[in-house]
Amino acid sequence: MKICRIDMSNKTISFEEVKPEYVGLGGRGLTSRIISDEVDAGSHPLGKNNKLVIAPGLFAGTLAPSSGRLSVGTKSPLTGGIKESNAGGTAAQSLAKLGYKAIIIENKPEKQELNLIKITPEGVTIEDAGYLKMTGNYDVGNILREKCGEKVTVMSVGQAGEMRLTAASIAVTDPEGRPTRHCGRGGTGAVLGSKGIKAIVIDPGKENKVEYHNIDSFRTAARIFSKSVLAHPVSGQGLPAYGTAVLVNVLNEAGGLPTDNFRDGRFEFAESISGETMFETIQKRKGQTTHACHPGCIMRCSQIYNDEKGDYLTGGFEYETIWAFGAHCHIKDLDSIAKMDKMCDDFGVDTIDTGVAVGIAMEGGYLELGDVKGALKLMEEVGKGSPIGRIIGNGAAFTGQAFGTERVPVVKRQALPAYDPRSVKGQGVTYATTPMGADHTAGYAVTSNILGVGGVVDPLKKDGQVELSRNLQIATAVLDSLGFCIFVAFPILDDETAFPEVANMINSKYNTNLDINEILASGQEVLKLEKAFNQRAGITKAQDRLPEFFKEEAVGPHNVTFDFTDEELDKTLEF
Amino acid sequence: MGNIQVEIRLFAYLRELLPSESRGVKKIEVKDCLTIDNLMDEVGIIEKEIMIVMINGIRKLDYNESLKDGDRVAIFPPVGGG
Numbered sequence: 001m002k003i004c005r006i007d008m009s010n011k012t013i014s015f016e017e018v019k020p021e022y023v024g025l026g027g028r029g030l031t032s033r034i035i036s037d038e039v040d041a042g043s044h045p046l047g048k049n050n051k052l053v054i055a056p057g058l059f060a061g062t063l064a065p066s067s068g069r070l071s072v073g074t075k076s077p078l079t080g081g082i083k084e085s086n087a088g089g090t091a092a093q094s095l096a097k098l099g100y101k102a103i104i105i106e107n108k109p110e111k112q113e114l115n116l117i118k119i120t121p122e123g124v125t126i127e128d129a130g131y132l133k134m135t136g137n138y139d140v141g142n143i144l145r146e147k148c149g150e151k152v153t154v155m156s157v158g159q160a161g162e163m164r165l166t167a168a169s170i171a172v173t174d175p176e177g178r179p180t181r182h183c184g185r186g187g188t189g190a191v192l193g194s195k196g197i198k199a200i201v202i203d204p205g206k207e208n209k210v211e212y213h214n215i216d217s218f219r220t221a222a223r224i225f226s227k228s229v230l231a232h233p234v235s236g237q238g239l240p241a242y243g244t245a246v247l248v249n250v251l252n253e254a255g256g257l258p259t260d261n262f263r264d265g266r267f268e269f270a271e272s273i274s275g276e277t278m279f280e281t282i283q284k285r286k287g288q289t290t291h292a293c294h295p296g297c298i299m300r301c302s303q304i305y306n307d308e309k310g311d312y313l314t315g316g317f318e319y320e321t322i323w324a325f326g327a328h329c330h331i332k333d334l335d336s337i338a339k340m341d342k343m344c345d346d347f348g349v350d351t352i353d354t355g356v357a358v359g360i361a362m363e364g365g366y367l368e369l370g371d372v373k374g375a376l377k378l379m380e381e382v383g384k385g386s387p388i389g390r391i392i393g394n395g396a397a398f399t400g401q402a403f404g405t406e407r408v409p410v411v412k413r414q415a416l417p418a419y420d421p422r423s424v425k426g427q428g429v430t431y432a433t434t435p436m437g438a439d440h441t442a443g444y445a446v447t448s449n450i451l452g453v454g455g456v457v458d459p460l461k462k463d464g465q466v467e468l469s470r471n472l473q474i475a476t477a478v479l480d481s482l483g484f485c486i487f488v489a490f491p492i493l494d495d496e497t498a499f500p501e502v503a504n505m506i507n508s509k510y511n512t513n514l515d516i517n518e519i520l521a522s523g524q525e526v527l528k529l530e531k532a533f534n535q536r537a538g539i540t541k542a543q544d545r546l547p548e549f550f551k552e553e554a555v556g557p558h559n560v561t562f563d564f565t566d567e568e569l570d571k572t573l574e575f
Numbered sequence: 576m577g578n579i580q581v582e583i584r585l586f587a588y589l590r591e592l593l594p595s596e597s598r599g600v601k602k603i604e605v606k607d608c609l610t611i612d613n614l615m616d617e618v619g620i621i622e623k624e625i626m627i628v629m630i631n632g633i634r635k636l637d638y639n640e641s642l643k644d645g646d647r648v649a650i651f652p653p654v655g656g657g
Contacts, residue, residue, distance in 0.1 A: 233625055233653030242587055244656025249586050253649040255632040265632075271598060275654075276587060301656070319656050444657050451655045452627055456636065490655060557632055 001101040004124055006117065008195045009048065009107035013124045018101050024510065026058030028084040029481030029526050030102055031073025035082055036529050038104075041536035045077035045187070046164055046194040047108070054095070054103040054155075054200075057483015061096030061210040063219055064505055065226045066485040068093045068294035070172060076186040078166040078353070078395060079412040079437040081534040084480065085188050088293030088302075088316075089172030089181035090153040092483055094202040095119070099209035109196040114162070117197060118148065121205035129198045134159050136346035136383060137171040137179035140199055145177055148201045154179070156199035158348025159383050161189030165393035166413075167353040168193065171345065174293050174302070180316035181293050184350035185439060186414060187395075213511035221504035225488075228498040229298055232491040234453060239301040239487060240290045244319040246275030247418070247446075248326075254450050254459065255557045256423040258416070259327045260369060261359050262409050265423050265555045269332035273322050277334060278305070285310050299487050305338050314342040320440070323418035324355020329362060330370035340379050347383040353395035354382070356415035360396050364403025409550075412437035412543050421546055422555045422562045424449050424459045429469035429564065433544045433572040435530035441486055443473035447493060454493030460560050466572050473573065477523035482506075527573055541570050579607045579644035583618060586651045589626075592619050605642065612638035620650065627651040 003016045025033055031053040043049035052074045059067035070092035076083035095103070098121065109115075116129035132140055140156045153173055160168035168189030171179035183189075212218050230236040238246065248270055251257040255265035271277060282289050285306040292300040293316060307313040317338060325337045340358075344351045358375050361367055366388075367374040381389030391402045396415035400408030409416040414437025421428025426445025434442035445468050449459035457464045472489075479486055482502070492498045503516055534540075550562040582602050585592060590599035605614065611630070615623050615638065628635045629649040630642070642648065 234655035238587070238652065238654035239656065242654060246587055246654040247656045249649075250627070250651055250654065253584065253629050253632055253651075254634070276590065276599070441657060446657065447655075450627075450634070451653075452634070453655065456634070459634075486657060487655075 001099055003102045003104060004100060005104045005106065006124070006126070007107050008105060008109055008197070011126045013126070022101070024512070025481065026060070026101070027055055027069065027071040027481040027483045028073070028086065028477060029522065030055045031071045031084050032082060032526055032530050034102065034104060035073045035075065036533050039075055041075070041533050043075060045075045045080070045191060050075045050191060052105045052188065052191045052195060055101065056092035056096045058481060059505065060092040060483045061208060062212070062509065063222045065222065065229055065296060065298045066488055067483045068296060069480070069483045069485055070183070071480060072170055072183040072188045074188055074191045075537065077164070077190045078187040079414050079539070081412060081437070081537050081539045082435060082530045083186035083188060084436070085183035085185045086480055087172045087181045087183045088297070088485065089174050090294050091155050091172045091202055093294060093296070094153045094204035096210055097204040097208045098202070105192070105195050105197065108194055113196045114198040115196050116144070117200040119200065120203040121207065132198045134162060134385070137348050138346050141173055141177055141179050144199060144201050149203060150177070151203070153202040154199055155202070156348070157189040157193050158346055159385055160347050160349045160393045161193035162198070163385050163390060163393065164190040164193045165349065165390060166190055166398060167349045167357070167393055167395035169348050169350050171348055174315065175295055178315055179345055180302070180314070182345065182350070184352065186437065189348050212509050214508040217508035218505055221501045221508060225498060225501040225505065226298055228491045228495045228501070229488055232494060234451065234490040235299050235487050239299045242275045242279055243301045243303050245278045245317065245322055247319040248274040248322060249276065250450060251419060254423065256420045256450065256459065257323065257327050258418065258420045260330050261328060261363050261407060262420060262555070265420050265557060267327035270327065272332040273326040273334050273337060278317070281334065282306070291315065297485065299485065301487065307335065314338045314345065317341050318351070320418045321351035321355060324352050325358065325375065328356060328359040329375060331372045331375060333372050336372045336376060339376060343379045343383065347393070349382060349393050350395070352417050353415040354392060356396040356409065357392045357399040360399040360405060360408055361392065361403060363407055364400070364405045366403060407549055409547060410438060411546060412539060414438045419446055420555055421550055422560045423558050425462060425562065426457060426459065426465040426468045428546060428550070428562050429465050429569065429572055430473065432546050432569050433469065434473060435527065435534050441476065443469045443476055444486065444489065445469055445472060447472070447489070453490050460558055462564060462568070466568055470572050473527060474520055474523040477526040478519055481522070481526065524575055528575070531573060544569055577607055578604045579642065580604050581642050581646045581648055583614070584647065584649040585618070586649070587654055589620065589650055589652055607644070609642050610639050611635060611642065611648070614642060614648065615650070625653050627653070
């Protein structure tokens with residue numbers, strides 16, 4: 001394995017051996033370590049001193065199921081702290097097959113420019129990509145596949161990344177070459193744009209350079225682990241059939257579906273935007289209800305959503321997106337929400353922060369609540385780069401400032417996703433305390449709070465939530481480092497034979513002898529490193545808080561507030 | 576002992592247990608001593624132990640609990656996301 005370093009100030013490319021202390025790191029563990037080691041926490045996120053690290057997980061390109069997540073790490077222009085954002089798609093596997101442990105992009109061109117990085121079996125090159133100026137991710141993919149070959153993976157920024165907006169994402173193409181998978185959160189696309197990079201094309205060639213210390217024992221462990229994933233009712237049946245959108249009705253019933261900018265826990269039109277409605281619509285229009293975002297994913301929770309004519313409209317249409325443009329904005333038309341999802345993918349913005357921002361524009365009086373035509377028009381402005389479009393593309397916190405609104409659901413300036421922290425309290429603890437800013441994936445307490453996976457913790461009570469969030473945050477840091485999709489957590493939490501097989505896979509690939517506790521300790525180390533970076537960047541525990549209205553205003557139907565004390569929250573990652 | 580009315584709300588593939596036009600939602604009259612377990616039998620739900628049951632938005636683990644008039648009973652098969 002090797003690390004490729006790309007200096008964008010003078011367009012030099014160098015290759016390095018992996019330092020011994022980096023050998024056991026991958027994905028988030030590696031991106032956070034390199035950012036922590038090499039980036040001064042005081043750097044401007046869009047300046048020459050910030051870096052962007054791209055790293056496949058430790059299991060990328062292996063026989064391990066659902067292990068193709070790609071991590072991107074940087075100092076976030078949105079939160080001002082360390083950021084790791086991961087995505088599916090085919091990039092992680094392609095990089096691993098080529099033998100890359102990480103790509104480090106540093107410095108920036110003196111003048112604003114657009115470049116294309118090509119990573120192939122022959123090496124790495126940089127060329128001008130001015131012809132792609134202000135081109136959306138869908139067209140970028142089409143143009144680059146024509147130029148570089150049908151089978152390449154394309155990572156790219158849309159208009160938003162070029163404009164360096166703080167909700168800008170980095171798109172990663174799926175197996176069909178569509179830019180439906182995104183490192184969405186925290187503005188990583190703005191950092192890539194600031195480096196003068198429009199796209200990275202990865203051609204894995206034919207050879208797979210992934211090596212195993214003992215492939216036979218790896219294969220055995222991977223087989224047992226796959227069986228566990230497929231045997232679990234959520235990862236084996238629920239996710240493949242309905243995708244994540246099934247959560248609309250689940251959270252609505254539980255009173256945790258934030259509605260009208262977190263004014264209610266239930267949405268009267270939840271059924272119109274539900275996973276069940278989506279499933280029927282997809283079937284009727286001959287889309288695909290089940291779809292893998294990368295080869296080797298056995299859960300296949302993605303889907304292809306067609307328009308009324310039966311033509312492709314969007315894919316990777318997730319619960320959080322449907323919530324942000326739906327219940328949060330009081331919009332009940334699933335087709336319109338699908339169009340806005342497509343626009344987010346094309347312009348390259350995070351669907352959560354952007355959808356929440358549209359709701360904040362409604363809060364601020366720019367649009368009427370529930371104005372679907374207005375929302376669609378507003379989204380089009382993001383791609384045009386008009387002043388109002390730039391406001392929205394900078395995310396919820398910025399939009400709140402632009403409209404002088406107080407009610408802005410963010411932590412560390414990152415928008416809260418689709419679970420009300422008052423009625424899914426474990427999730428609230430994660431939003432407040434993760435070093436990433438409000439992020440549901442960082443410690444997905446919905447498992448025990450709502451889904452009955454990994455035990456049961458009452459979502460309306462404080463008991464056990466801090467401990468639950470802590471344990472999930474540690475385990476998630478491990479999964480993010482291995483490159484696993486976090487949905488493998490469902491079997492891991494319920495089947496005690498699953499995690500030992502993860503340890504067996506690590507040991508048989510890397511010739512180690514780690515036990516489960518040592519593996520979990522590595523997750524704790526990642527969090528410690530990230531917290532320390534944030535502290536150096538000026539983000540202290542004073543920012544580990546939810547906006548005050550969650551403490552003061554009860555949400556229906558259960559009439560509960562977020563009632564944790566600051567001291568209780570501070571214990572979450574105190575280790 | 577009289578009768579009470581409850582609203583049953585079925586989701587995902589459990590909806591196949593009700594006529595499709597109902598979209599999984601049906602108000603039914605039941606005896607006032609009926610438990611969650613009885614109701615699941617009556618609707619035809621098998622593998623009861625893996626279901627997620629919420630009454631008025633509160634997760635229920637004890638299926639011996641009796642239903643009350645006006646209860647909103649939601650039943651989900653194992654589903655998830657994130």
